[in-house]
Every structure is written in structure tokens, then in C-alpha cells.
Amino acid sequence: MNDNAQKGPGTPILSIRDLEVTIAEEPETRPILKGLQLDIPKGQTVALLGESGSGKTLAAYSVLGLLPAVASIAKGEILFQGKDLRRMSEGQLRTIRGNKIGMVYQEPSKSLNPLMAVGKQIGETLRLHKNLGRRAAREQVLSLMELVGIPDPRRRYRNLPHQLSGGVKQRVVIAMALACRPELILADEPTSALDTTVQAQIIDLLSRLIHDLRMSVFLISHDMGVVAALADRVAVLKGGIVVEDGPVKEVLKNPAHPYTAALLSGAVHSAKTHVATSVAQIEPTDAACPFARDCKWVTHICRMQTPKPILLAGTLPEQQRLVRCFLHMPKPTTTAKKS
Amino acid sequence: MTDPGKPISEAKEVSKSYSARVGLGAGSGKQKSVQAVDRASIRIEPGESVGLVGESGCGKSSLGRLLLRLETPTDGQVWFDGEDITRFKGRKLRKKRRQMQMIFQDPASSLNPRFTVEATLREAITAHKGKLHGRQLKAHIAALLNMVGLPITALNRQPHEFSGGEKQRISIARALAVEPKFLIADEPVTSLDLASQGQILNLLETVKRELQVAFLFIAHDMDTVKRMCAKTAVMYLGRIVETAPSETLFRDPKHPYTRALMLSQLSHNPDLRTDLYLLPGEPPSPLEPPTGCHFHPRCPYADIQCKTLVPEPRQIGASHIVRCHFNFDGNQKSEPQGIENTLKISS
Numbered sequence: 001m002n003d004n005a006q007k008g009p010g011t012p013i014l015s016i017r018d019l020e021v022t023i024a025e026e027p028e029t030r031p032i033l034k035g036l037q038l039d040i041p042k043g044q045t046v047a048l049l050g051e052s053g054s055g056k057t058l059a060a061y062s063v064l065g066l067l068p069a070v071a072s073i074a075k076g077e078i079l080f081q082g083k084d085l086r087r088m089s090e091g092q093l094r095t096i097r098g099n100k101i102g103m104v105y106q107e108p109s110k111s112l113n114p115l116m117a118v119g120k121q122i123g124e125t126l127r128l129h130k131n132l133g134r135r136a137a138r139e140q141v142l143s144l145m146e147l148v149g150i151p152d153p154r155r156r157y158r159n160l161p162h163q164l165s166g167g168v169k170q171r172v173v174i175a176m177a178l179a180c181r182p183e184l185i186l187a188d189e190p191t192s193a194l195d196t197t198v199q200a201q202i203i204d205l206l207s208r209l210i211h212d213l214r215m216s217v218f219l220i221s222h223d224m225g226v227v228a229a230l231a232d233r234v235a236v237l238k239g240g241i242v243v244e245d246g247p248v249k250e251v252l253k254n255p256a257h258p259y260t261a262a263l264l265s266g267a268v269h270s271a272k273t274h275v276a277t278s279v280a281q282i283e284p285t286d287a288a289c290p291f292a293r294d295c296k297w298v299t300h301i302c303r304m305q306t307p308k309p310i311l312l313a314g315t316l317p318e319q320q321r322l323v324r325c326f327l328h329m330p331k332p333t334t335t336a337k338k339s
Numbered sequence: 340m341t342d343p344g345k346p347i348s349e350a351k352e353v354s355k356s357y358s359a360r361v362g363l364g365a366g367s368g369k370q371k372s373v374q375a376v377d378r379a380s381i382r383i384e385p386g387e388s389v390g391l392v393g394e395s396g397c398g399k400s401s402l403g404r405l406l407l408r409l410e411t412p413t414d415g416q417v418w419f420d421g422e423d424i425t426r427f428k429g430r431k432l433r434k435k436r437r438q439m440q441m442i443f444q445d446p447a448s449s450l451n452p453r454f455t456v457e458a459t460l461r462e463a464i465t466a467h468k469g470k471l472h473g474r475q476l477k478a479h480i481a482a483l484l485n486m487v488g489l490p491i492t493a494l495n496r497q498p499h500e501f502s503g504g505e506k507q508r509i510s511i512a513r514a515l516a517v518e519p520k521f522l523i524a525d526e527p528v529t530s531l532d533l534a535s536q537g538q539i540l541n542l543l544e545t546v547k548r549e550l551q552v553a554f555l556f557i558a559h560d561m562d563t564v565k566r567m568c569a570k571t572a573v574m575y576l577g578r579i580v581e582t583a584p585s586e587t588l589f590r591d592p593k594h595p596y597t598r599a600l601m602l603s604q605l606s607h608n609p610d611l612r613t614d615l616y617l618l619p620g621e622p623p624s625p626l627e628p629p630t631g632c633h634f635h636p637r638c639p640y641a642d643i644q645c646k647t648l649v650p651e652p653r654q655i656g657a658s659h660i661v662r663c664h665f666n667f668d669g670n671q672k673s674e675p676q677g678i679e680n681t682l683k684i685s686s
Contacts, residue, residue, distance in 0.1 A: 051532040051533060052532055053532075165621045166621065167621050168621075195394040195395055195559075195621070195622060196394060196559065196600060196603045196604065197394065197599060197600065197603045197618045197621070197622070198621050198622075199603070199605070200602075200603035200605070200615050200616065200617055200618070201617055201618075203605065203615065204615055204617055207612070222532075222533075223605070224607045225604070225605025225606060225607055226605060228605065228606060228607050228608060228609045228611075228612060229605050229606075229609075229612045229615070230612075231609075248609045249609045249610065252607060252608070252609055253608070253609070253610075262533075263533050264607065265537070
């Protein structure tokens with residue numbers, strides 16, 4: 001899959017290769033990400049879609065070098081503009097975080113300092129990374145606040161976070177992420193903490209910014225609606241591996257992996273969701289397909305192993321889809337004839 | 340309005356206000372009254388499912404708690420099964436509670452972590468039904484587990500041994516233990532992953548069908564309500580702004596807020612991504628509610644009377660009630676009603 005990605009237009013801005021992350025849990029370590037592969041081409045929004053506990057937030061923290069103490073990277077590469085972030089020192093990483101990679105987190109009230117005026121917080125990144133003076137930073141902050149649609153920026157500049165509504169706070173967080181004109185935005189559940197009508201506003205803002213600033217975005221979400229609204233490509237994460245990867249229009253409309261299909265049908269509550277039987281015939285092994293337990297198409301081999309990514313034909317390289325499911329395995333006879 | 344029979348649960352113009360201290364520090368700050376529920380009326384017929392939707396903080400959970408009389412209303416009446424229970428207390432209230440139960444959003448925090456499933460169910464049964472013994476109790480518990488789709492081996496296990504979806508099955512079993520006539524499910528699937536959501540909704544549908552229990556579904560997700568409920572009420576900042584049969588409400592919403600709420604739902608179809616409707620502003624704080632119609636600062640149609648005059652509930656169709664000064668037909672706004680009253684009453 002790396003080879004295919006490389007043939008695309010230019011090097012991806014971010015490329016996660018075979019990433020394994022484990023969590024130390026007495027008495028042993030438990031693998032969470034088991035060889036994650038993901039490319040984010042320049043100017044595209046790629047979503048990592050997964051349910052809670054799938055490890056998607058750990059993937060984001062790995063990129064930023066902010067894994068919690070219990071988690072560690074066992075192997076893999078995280079290439080940002082071709083350079084491995086894992087080989088960088090903490091000092092080098094600091095010049096990247098907030099500067100070349102901007103972050104938008106789920107809960108705006110948790111990512112803002114409650115005791116500092118929001119204008120100053122947005123300006124902090126500019127003063128630190130761009131060495132701007134107080135006045136120059138202030139001017140840029142005001143134009144950023146305007147860019148993200150905060151009404152009356154001059155007045156809001158001096159507000160403390162608690163004086164702002166949830167939606168405005170999230171706009172402040174977005175302004176902070178954009179402040180240094182980063183090469184990549186990492187957005188972890190950017191609208192999950194917001195109410196429906198406010199979520200719609202923030203989605204609209206993000207999609208305008210993505211378009212106008214030609215941003216590259218690593219979007220992490222469990223919400224199919226958010227992914228459908230913002231992403232160009234989507235990678236579906238289940239049990240620490242990407243089970244399906246492709247253009248969002250293809251994957252969401254015509255899912256290839258049974259897990260993606262189940263997610264989609266669950267999302268529309270079609271009532272067809274397969275109810276798992278309480279006892280599986282064979283206990284799935286560690287190498288089993290992560291969806292083997294709940295899959296209605298499950299076969300014997302699914303409980304033993306997961307196939308390598310299978311390429312589904314697409315006319316253009318960017319339309320290519322990958323799926324890790326035996327259902328899409330080419331029939332042995334056809335392969336034999338080809339070779 | 341024709342009377343379709345005796346409702347199982349009904350709120351008649353019920354209000355609830357809390358007092359809150361505004362400001363920092365203990366003992367300081369101003370005392371302010373927060374109107375959590377403002378003259379809300381809702382009725383649930385026996386065996387019927389009613390949905391209650393709205394954004395966080397709109398008072399939907401408070402209204403649910405009032406219906407169960409977990410709270411006492413400051414004004415209005417709460418009826419249950421033909422009796423006014425607004426002022427019921429103590430034993431008399433507990434007796435009624437046997438017939439109404441609640442399923443909470445987060446099963447992890449609503450189950451006793453030290454109780455086995457058996458202990459949880461036994462407690463619910465004995466607390467409300469009096470002591471059952473031996474075989475009778477066992478049979479009852481087994482039937483409950485069977486109903487919610489848990490194996491009998493679950494009995495000796497504790498909540499932490501179950502997944503989120505299974506925990507929610509346990510809390511449903513607990514709610515059903517007393518054979519209630521009325522159940523309130525407060526965001527029953529919000530904390531669950533997608534696959535379990537589907538399963539729990541299926542289970543609740545089965546419960547509804549087989550046990551003929553009346554349901555109030557409190558949710559912020561329109562899809563859930565559309566699927567589960569015959570009737571839906573929409574709440575905004577303490578007031579019910581629209582009530583209608585779900586089929587009507589989702590096809591032809593009349594209140595501008597209901598429309599906005601529906602059009603703000605993100606579609607799962609990437610081709611429809613440009614169709615998002617944007618409502619300006621955010622839900623106001625209940626500490627400083629807008630004058631007149633609470634929705635007027637965000638409403639694209641608001642005019643002077645909306646700022647001054649609280650709209651009263653109006654019946655506009657079969658079981659279709661809307662709290663808006665205007666009549667909407669398609670996207671057209673017709674002549675506002677009752678403009679002459681604006682000068683007489685102001686609020």
C-alpha cells in the first residue's frame with residue numbers, strides 16, 4: 001500500500017507506516033494499534049473513523065509525541081514531510097507542534113487556559129513560534145478571530161473562556177490551531193462536544209477553511225456524519241488495524257468491509273444489525289479479523305487470521321480502495337490464470 | 340380535542356424553577372431563579388411511545404424527572420394513570436413509582452458496581468413487589484434475563500465484567516423487574532458504540548411491543564426518535580415548542596426551531612454535504628432567557644411581537660400543537676396572528 005501511495009501526486013504530508021502502539025497493563029502489555037497504515041496527501045482531509053476504544057486517539061497522540069506514560073510505540077514510522085517524527089528530540093518536536101501541526105481537540109473548555117484572555121492565548125503560539133511582538137501578534141489574532149467567524153473580535157479578545165459559549169470557544173481553538181499557518185491540522189473529534197445546531201456551524205466553518213486555505217487535515221472521528229461532511233478519504237479503524245481505506249464517497253456509499261457496512265447500518269438504525277451469538281464456535285485467535293466475533297459473513301479462516309490489504313480496482317490512483325477482508329480475496333483459480 | 344382515552348402519564352402546564360447562585364465563591368453572588376421547565380404539557384397514552392428532543396440544557400431531562408415525580412413541580416400538575424400525583428409523598432408516591440421506571444444514559448454509573456446481576460434484580464423486585472421466595476424469585480429473574488437477551492450465567496457476575504451494551508441490558512432488566520406501565524429512557528444509547536446502539540434499540544422495541552409498556556424517549560438524536568416513537572415533542576429552553584405525530588413532524592415541521600434542528604443533522608451521504616442549514620447563534624443560557632418567544636434571537640422570521648409576547652400553544656392539526664406566533668405553510672410565512680394583542684400583553 002505504501003508503493004501505491006508513493007505513486008500519487010507528491011509525497012504525503014503525513015505518512016504513518018506500520019505503527020504499533022502498546023499499553024502497559026499489569027502483568028503484560030496489550031497491543032492497541034497493530035500496524036496502522038495511513039497516508040495524508042497534501043491538501044486532502046483524511047479521516048480515521050473508529051468507535052471508542054479503537055485506538056484512534058492514540059494514533060493522534062503518537063503523531064504529536066504526546067502518548068500517555070502507559071502507552072509506547074513498539075515499532076513503525078511517522079513521517080511528517082518525509083522526516084520521521086519518532087527520531088526527533090523533544091526540542092525539535094516542540095518546533096513542530098502548534099507550529100507546523102495545528103491541533104483541534106474535542107472539548108474546547110479543556111484545551112483553553114481558564115485564566116488567560118482568549119486573544120492572548122491565540123497570540124501565544126504566534127509570539128512563541130513566529131517571534132512576533134505584542135502589537136503585531138495582536139493584529140494577527142484579530143484577523144484570525146475574524147477568519148473563524150467570531151463576532152466583534154476586539155471585544156472578545158479580552159474575554160476569558162468561561163465568558164464564551166461552547167461554539168465560540170471552539171472557534172477560538174480553531175483560530176489557535178491556524179495561527180502559525182500549519183502544514184497539517186490534526187482534528188480529534190472537533191464537534192463531538194457541541195449541540196446539533198452549533199455542530200452544524202462549526203462543520204460549515206471547517207469545510208470553508210479546508211477549501212479556502214487548501215488545508216491538509218488528519219480528522220479523527222467516530223461520527224459518520226462528520227466524516228461524510230468533511231473528509232476526502234476515510235480509513236476505518238477496527239481492533240487496531242485499518243480494515244478499509246478509500247475515497248469517502250466510495251466507502252460510505254458502497255462499503256466493502258462488513259464492519260463498515262455494520263457501522264453504516266447502525267448509524268441509520270436500519271435494525272438489521274446482526275446480534276452476536278454469545279458463544280462463538282471457535283475462540284478467535286489474536287491474529288483473527290477484529291470483526292470476526294460480530295460478522296455475519298464470518299468463516300473459519302476469519303477466526304485464524306486477517307488478510308493483507310487487498311486492492312480494489314479504481315480507475316485513478318486516488319480512487320483506489322483497500323480492504324482487509326477475505327470476502328474480497330481474489331479466487332485462487334483466477335490468480336493462477338493471470339500468472 | 341377528542342379524548343383518545345385515559346393517558347398513562349401526563350404533565351399539565353407543569354413548571355419547575357431552581358434557584359442558582361451566580362458568581363464566584365461560597366456564600367457570595369446573587370440568587371437567581373432558573374426556569375428549567377416552563378408550562379410544559381405532554382401526554383403519553385398507555386402503550387404509546389413519545390419522543391422528547393432538544394439540545395443539551397433545554398430541560399428535557401427535568402421534564403422527565405417531573406413526570407416520574409422525582410422532582411416536585413413549582414406549578415402545574417402531574418398525572419399518572421388517572422390520578423393527580425403532583426403532591427403525593429412517601430408511601431403513597433412509592434406505590435405509584437412501582438409502575439414507572441427510568442433507564443439512564445450511562446449504565447456504568449447507574450448500576451451498583453458491587454452488586455451481582457442477581458443482587459441488582461433481586462433488590463428491584465423485593466423493594467417494589469415485596470418478598471418473593473425461592474423458586475418464584477428465580478423464575479422471575481430468569482424471565483427478565485431472557486427478555487433482555489442475557490444468558491443465565493450472567494447472574495453471578497458484576498457490572499464491570501460486561502460491555503456497555505450488556506450493562507444497558509442489565510439496567511433495562513432492572514427497570515422491567517417491577518412490571519412497570521411507563522418507562523422513561525433518558526438518552527439510552529448515547530453512551531454506547533454504534534453496534535450496541537442498534538441492538539439496544541431493537542431490544543427496547545421488543546419490550547415495547549411485547550409488554551405494552553408506554554415509553555418516553557428523551558434524546559438529542561432525531562434518528563432514534565423517528566424510529567422509536569409515534570409522537571414527538573420538541574423542547575427549546577424549557578418550553579415545548581412543537582408536538583405532533585412523528586410522521587407529521589418529520590415530514591412537515593412547523594416551528595422554525597424544529598426545522599432548524601432537522602436541517603442541522605449531518606447526513607451520512609457525502610454527496611449531500613452542502614445542504615447543511617445554519618441557524619445563527621447558540622442556545623441561550625437559562626439564567627438569562629430571552630424575552631417573548633425564547634427562540635426569537637435566532638429565528639429568521641422573528642418580528643416585534645416575538646420579542647415581547649410569549650406564544651401560547653396552538654392546535655394546528657390532528658394532535659399537532661405548535662408554540663409560534665406564525666402560521667407556516669411550506670416555506671411561506673402567512674400573516675402573523677394576534678398582532679393586536681401585542682399592545683395589550685407584554686412579558
